[in-house]
Amino acid sequence: MDITVSDIMTTEVLTADEDWTLDQLAVFLVDHNVSGVPVASASGELVGVVSMTDIVRHKSLPVKDSDSPGTHEYYLSSIRRQYASEEIAGFRLDTPEDAVVRDLMTPMVFQVCEDTTVQEAADVMVKGNIHRLLVTGDNMQLLGIVTTLDMLKVVRDL
16 A cells, blocks of 8 residues: 555645745744745735745845955956946845745745655655645645655654
């Protein structure tokens, strides 16, 4: 008998609101001792996934003014010779202080049906380099979530 995701999924799924601030998200993740959650719109539609990694990536993006001390002059002068200043400005990432979850979430939902085998789910996770899969039913109804920790429990119990 094959083990399916319905056998190992967590059915009480926490979600983040796409309009939450990053501080709200960080507190939520820490308070619930999870590293990531699905993101829902105001209407309840699944619109993405967000994790602690997304917060760290966002916080470590270069600021708009990359000519700050510590930037290696060699690279700046090389770039200045190849591109116009308007083009260079387009290369820089702006990290607004008022960023919300929708600004940094992965706007893709990796999902499987509840009768998907654990092996098939593991394959999706490995190929997508992801740590959580959403288990959905008809009309994208969220039924559960399977994480890498859930998968490790299956391996442990073999």
